[in-house]
Amino acid sequence: MTLYALRRLAAVAGVLLVICAVTFAIFYLLPSDPAAHACGKTCTPEQVTLVREQMGLDRPVHEQFGGYVAGIFAGRTLGTGPAALECSVPCFGYSYQNALPVWDLLTDRLPVSVSLAVGSAVLWLAGGLAVGLVAALRRGTVLDRSLMAATLASASVPVYFTAMMLLLVLVQQLEWLPYPDYRPITEDPAAWAGNLLLPWMTLASLYAAMYARLTRASMIETMAEPYIRTARAKGLHERTVVTKHGLRSALTPIVTIFGMDLGGLLAGAVITEHVFGLPGVGQLTYDAIFKADQPVVLGVTLLAAFFITLANLGVDLVYALIDPRVRYA
Amino acid sequence: MTEQLLTGPDTANRTTPLLAVRDLRMTFGGRTGVKAVDGVTFDVRPGETLGLVGESGCGKTTTGRMIVRLLEPTGGTVTFDGRDITHLGPRALRPLRRDIQMIFQDPSASLNPRQTVERIVSGPLRLLDRRGVIELLERVGLGAEHADRYPHEFSGGQAQRIGIARALASRPKLIVCDEPVSALDVSIQAQIVNLLVDLQRELGLAYLFIAHDLSVVRHMCARVAVMYLGRVVEIGSRESVYTAPAHPYTRALLSAVPVPDPEVELTRERIVLLGDPPSPAAPPPGCSFHPRCALARDICRTEAPPLEIHGPGERKVACHFPG
Amino acid sequence: MILQVRDLRVSFPAGTAVDGISFGLERGRTLGVVGESGSGKSVSSLAIMGLHREAAVSGSIVFDGEELVGAPASRVRELRGRRMAMIFQDPLSSLHPFYTVGEQIAEAYRLHLRTSRRVARERAVEMLAEVGIPEPRRRADEYPHHFSGGMRQRVMIAMALSCEPDLLIADEPTTALDVTVQAQILELIRKIQEDRAVAVMMITHDLGVVARVADEVLVMYGGRTAEHAPAREIFRSPRHPYTRGLLASVLRLTAGEEEDGGRLPAIPGNPPSLLAPPSGCRFHPRCARYAAAPDDACVTEAPEPRPAGPGGATHRTACHLIDISGGRR
Numbered sequence: 010m011t012l013y014a015l016r017r018l019a020a021v022a023g024v025l026l027v028i029c030a031v032t033f034a035i036f037y038l039l040p041s042d043p044a045a046h047a048c049g050k051t052c053t054p055e056q057v058t059l060v061r062e063q064m065g066l067d068r069p070v071h072e073q074f075g076g077y078v079a080g081i082f083a084g085r086t087l088g089t090g091p092a093a094l095e096c097s098v099p100c101f102g103y104s105y106q107n108a109l110p111v112w113d114l115l116t117d118r119l120p121v122s123v124s125l126a127v128g129s130a131v132l133w134l135a136g137g138l139a140v141g142l143v144a145a146l147r148r149g150t151v152l153d154r155s156l157m158a159a160t161l162a163s164a165s166v167p168v169y170f171t172a173m174m175l176l177l178v179l180v181q182q183l184e185w186l187p188y189p190d191y192r193p194i195t196e197d198p199a200a201w202a203g204n205l206l207l208p209w210m211t212l213a214s215l216y217a218a219m220y221a222r223l224t225r226a227s228m229i230e231t232m233a234e235p236y237i238r239t240a241r242a243k244g245l246h247e248r249t250v251v252t253k254h255g256l257r258s259a260l261t262p263i264v265t266i267f268g269m270d271l272g273g274l275l276a277g278a279v280i281t282e283h284v285f286g287l288p289g290v291g292q293l294t295y296d297a298i299f300k301a302d303q304p305v306v307l308g309v310t311l312l313a314a315f316f317i318t319l320a321n322l323g324v325d326l327v328y329a330l331i332d333p334r335v336r337y338a
Numbered sequence: 339m340t341e342q343l344l345t346g347p348d349t350a351n352r353t354t355p356l357l358a359v360r361d362l363r364m365t366f367g368g369r370t371g372v373k374a375v376d377g378v379t380f381d382v383r384p385g386e387t388l389g390l391v392g393e394s395g396c397g398k399t400t401t402g403r404m405i406v407r408l409l410e411p412t413g414g415t416v417t418f419d420g421r422d423i424t425h426l427g428p429r430a431l432r433p434l435r436r437d438i439q440m441i442f443q444d445p446s447a448s449l450n451p452r453q454t455v456e457r458i459v460s461g462p463l464r465l466l467d468r469r470g471v472i473e474l475l476e477r478v479g480l481g482a483e484h485a486d487r488y489p490h491e492f493s494g495g496q497a498q499r500i501g502i503a504r505a506l507a508s509r510p511k512l513i514v515c516d517e518p519v520s521a522l523d524v525s526i527q528a529q530i531v532n533l534l535v536d537l538q539r540e541l542g543l544a545y546l547f548i549a550h551d552l553s554v555v556r557h558m559c560a561r562v563a564v565m566y567l568g569r570v571v572e573i574g575s576r577e578s579v580y581t582a583p584a585h586p587y588t589r590a591l592l593s594a595v596p597v598p599d600p601e602v603e604l605t606r607e608r609i610v611l612l613g614d615p616p617s618p619a620a621p622p623p624g625c626s627f628h629p630r631c632a633l634a635r636d637i638c639r640t641e642a643p644p645l646e647i648h649g650p651g652e653r654k655v656a657c658h659f660p661g
Numbered sequence: 662m663i664l665q666v667r668d669l670r671v672s673f674p675a676g677t678a679v680d681g682i683s684f685g686l687e688r689g690r691t692l693g694v695v696g697e698s699g700s701g702k703s704v705s706s707l708a709i710m711g712l713h714r715e716a717a718v719s720g721s722i723v724f725d726g727e728e729l730v731g732a733p734a735s736r737v738r739e740l741r742g743r744r745m746a747m748i749f750q751d752p753l754s755s756l757h758p759f760y761t762v763g764e765q766i767a768e769a770y771r772l773h774l775r776t777s778r779r780v781a782r783e784r785a786v787e788m789l790a791e792v793g794i795p796e797p798r799r800r801a802d803e804y805p806h807h808f809s810g811g812m813r814q815r816v817m818i819a820m821a822l823s824c825e826p827d828l829l830i831a832d833e834p835t836t837a838l839d840v841t842v843q844a845q846i847l848e849l850i851r852k853i854q855e856d857r858a859v860a861v862m863m864i865t866h867d868l869g870v871v872a873r874v875a876d877e878v879l880v881m882y883g884g885r886t887a888e889h890a891p892a893r894e895i896f897r898s899p900r901h902p903y904t905r906g907l908l909a910s911v912l913r914l915t916a917g918e919e920e921d922g923g924r925l926p927a928i929p930g931n932p933p934s935l936l937a938p939p940s941g942c943r944f945h946p947r948c949a950r951y952a953a954a955p956d957d958a959c960v961t962e963a964p965e966p967r968p969a970g971p972g973g974a975t976h977r978t979a980c981h982l983i984d985i986s987g988g989r990r
């Protein structure tokens with residue numbers, strides 16, 4: 010198991026390096042003048058020249074890439090002379106438009122995105138699994154059909170629409186919740202949760218609907234397995250049959266999807282953050298794309314890749330824990 | 339008739355074989371992989387049925403697939419009608435595909451669900467027009483009314499008849515039947531067995547009849563080869579193999595088959611083998627049957643017994659101590 | 662009589678799968694149930710175990726003096742796994758892939774005998790030893806996918822017998838196994854039955870298996886009884902045309918009459934459909950006796966099983982035109 014985990018970890022490092030190279034190629038080599046892009050629309054030609062030198066665009070491609078990767082692990086100095094910029098470990102480049110290293114921008118925004126992702130994940134997992142389970146066990150009844158109709162509706166509504174509706178009803182009409190305004194959990198946990206409740210609900214309503222449908226399908230399939238019949242033939246209580254024998258197998262496909270979804274969200278929920286004005290990685294991405302802030306776009310892309318590969322690894326490890334057949338393969 | 343088929347050491351020379359398999363080998367997954375078939379040798383003469391029996395995983399299907407050249411053997415040769423077809427490429431194989439056909443175990447799964455029976459039977463080469471298809475359907479006990487239906491509308495036995503009609507469409511000389519009745523109900527099995535026997539008599543077909551059911555093989559086949567773990571351990575006429583089995587495994591296999599007669603069951607000797615069939619990924623050294631063989635001695639654990647003539651006729655056995 | 666079934670009927674929304682079967686079973690005896698695919702063998706046995714969830718079960722199932730049809734579900738559950746146990750055709754899919762075989766065997770024992778985890782585990786090891794698994798203590802901690810087909814079926818048997826039931830229902834326990842392994846399993850069931858005086862209901866479509874193990878045989882056709890008699894009589898003097906056809910068409914290992922090229926006396930036609938069963942006697946479209954001398958009763962009236970044969974009342978046949986002593990009717 011440990012060996013397996015280590016092997017997988019090595020593979021992850023390899024994958025990240027490849028992704029890094031590909032993204033680097035896209036952002037640094039394709040544009041005719043990356044420096045102009047990085048510097049921004051308002052730059053003077055002198056500034057662009059400076060940036061070009063700092064980015065090392067006059068050097069061969071492999072050196073540029075080597076410098077970038079080395080910067081991640083050792084930090085580096087961008088450019089030379091008095092205008093040189095110190096970029097400490099881990100250096101993911103420098104955002105000229107924000108006048109900050111990309112890493113600082115990311116670490117600044119990350120807690121918001123993580124709060125949003127983790128909180129809503131808890132909500133949607135609980136809600137989705139519960140609804141899916143009930144629907145599966147009451148399969149074919151009116152309850153099942155109405156729940157499934159509701160999830161279909163909920164899953165097909167765009168996020169911004171849900172967000173608007175929730176804002177309108179819960180904030181403006183009923184005034185039950187404040188307008189979201191991010192507070193770090195370290196400062197005031199209650200305010201953190203209260204302010205994030207609305208975005209959580211928005212994201213969760215979308216995902217919970219998908220998870221409910223998924224859980225239902227997976228559970229129905231599992232409950233038709235011969236080993237469930239065996240469990241019943243032993244005289245186990247239906248409750249035990251469902252939870253111990255059914256649910257555990259039914260959850261395995263959901264683990265995979267959950268890993269992917271969470272991994273993606275950790276690197277920022279662009280629309281949700283934008284709608285609620287939350288200063289997360291998603292918002293940073295949105296702004297960076299809008300302003301063509303290339304070093305930042307490259308940084309968030311790598312961050313997303315990192316989270317997704319990490320989630321993938323997590324999924325595989327959890328899988329191995331759940332399913333002994335994988336463990337020994 | 340049986341006399342004529344079975345006696346004399348020169349039987350093999352009387353007619354040249356239609357199919358000659360020599361030291362055929364198939365290893366899956368590289369050099370260290372699974373030796374699914376590990377040196378199989380036999381002949382099938384024109385119009386004859388050779389039975390291939392053995393337990394699950396002993397390499398029967400793999401052997402059949404190499405003969406119809408769905409698989410390329412990793413060793414040995416397959417000669418059909420005097421021509422070496424072991425390593426023919428796809429283009430050279432095309433005319434051969436007409437001469438050698440295959441019928442599969444799972445009748446419904448081997449038919450394309452989106453094609454009508456007419457299209458299935460006439461095949462990708464459109465060998466037959468509608469009249470020809472209907473003639474064939476009638477020959478296998480179906481009718482014109484079935485030609486436009488789809489496979490899911492048929493029962494298992496009917497689907498198997500369609501599979502047989504499809505195999506017959508190209509007027510083959512040899513049909514490899516891979517467990518053609520195993521998936522069918524008892525009462526339907528007899529219908530299909532009768533059909534295969536009738537077709538053979540009318541069309542002079544040769545069959546390689548693969549099965550794990552020794553009773554079916556006994557009925558269908560004048561000669562029988564018994565496989566264990568990728569090798570033929572005994573081969574010979576039906577009489578020699580069924581009434582005087584010489585290999586300990588053949589004896590155990592025969593005694594394990596339940597006979598539908600309570601009185602026989604009460605009195606007959608039963609050899610219950612120890613343990614499970616071993617995996618072809620890690621075959622035991624020497625005689626691969628030795629861990630389960632009551633007669634095993636030291637030599638069995640170190641030296642693989644060759645397949646040699648033993649007893650009357652051309653029966654051959656691979657055992658150091660044949661009975 | 663440990664089990665007495667009278668006029669058992671099982672209906673699904675799609676149609677009636679079992680349409681009035683009756684039989685009794687003594688301790689220590691084996692009833693062989695034969696019939697083609699879809700003749701209702703499994704459906705009947707699941708009804709006895711109380712495992713149907715979407716079917717209407719009527720008639721009477723008396724287990725050790727206690728009526729099970731209409732009994733509270735909780736009562737049937739108490740008996741299930743404790744006093745009546747079942748093993749199934751496919752031993753791999755009938756075992757849960759995520760739990761060790763030791764856990765799976767111990768589960769029912771712990772539940773029904775209210776023992777500690779340790780005691781139940783000891784029992785599991787003991788049962789594994791009893792069904793002939795080498796190194797039972799070590800193997801108890803392994804998962805089903807580590808076992809061969811025959812060993813999995815041994816595990817199923819160990820599981821079924823751990824609570825010392827009075828009735829064991831085996832639904833095609835050897836159909837998925839090789840003949841040499843089948844012989845081992847049948848031998849094991851026979852030995853255990855002798856040691857413990859368990860009543861066994863052996864469901865199979867293999868008449869050879871029935872001849873090897875059964876004291877009595879119930880031949881089913883289209884959800885009804887065709888013939889029910891002591892095993893010896895079924896094979897020696899079958900009365901029902903279907904039984905006769907079946908026995909005649911069975912391929913034999915030893916008989917010498919049909920040689921290569923000889924034709925088998927096959928039963929023409931296909932098994933009946935559950936949705937639109939033939940009227941009257943369900944066998945009439947395929948019946949040789951009816952074809953030879955058509956009788957209106959065969960088409961209009963379902964024949965009831967009635968005593969007919971040398972065995973007197975113990976040999977029951979459901980045919981209007983039974984030939985008892987040479988003559989018809």
Ligand SMILES: Nc1ncnc2c1ncn2[C@@H]1O[C@H](COP(=O)(O)OP(=O)(O)OP(=O)(O)O)[C@@H](O)[C@H]1O
Binds near residue numbers: 373394398550
């Ligand atoms: N494509 C393949 N790759 C790897 N191994 C294979 C492949 N096909 C077959 N095998 C292995 O080769 C061995 C022989 O398989 P084969 O299907 O020929 O057996 P068989 O005698 O037909 O058995 P059965 O009675 O179960 O059909 C088995 O152990 C099987 O797992």
Ligand SMILES: Nc1ncnc2c1ncn2[C@@H]1O[C@H](COP(=O)(O)OP(=O)(O)OP(=O)(O)O)[C@@H](O)[C@H]1O
Binds near residue numbers: 674675696698699
């Ligand atoms: N849950 C169900 N819903 C509807 N019909 C069913 C259900 N289970 C079984 N049936 C039908 O009941 C009939 C009898 O089925 P059963 O499984 O008892 O057959 P069997 O005699 O055990 O056959 P086999 O040898 O194939 O196992 C079949 O026609 C089957 O399609």
Ligand code: SF4
Binds near residue numbers: 633656657659660
């Ligand atoms: S060679 Fe030895 S081990 Fe092999 S079958 Fe013969 S007696 Fe048994």
Ligand code: SF4
Binds near residue numbers: 901945950979
């Ligand atoms: S009742 Fe009629 S149709 Fe049915 S088995 Fe008897 S003779 Fe045949």
Ligand SMILES: [Mg+2]
Binds near residue numbers: 398399400
């Ligand atoms: Mg096969």
Ligand SMILES: [Mg+2]
Binds near residue numbers: 702703704832
């Ligand atoms: Mg069944």
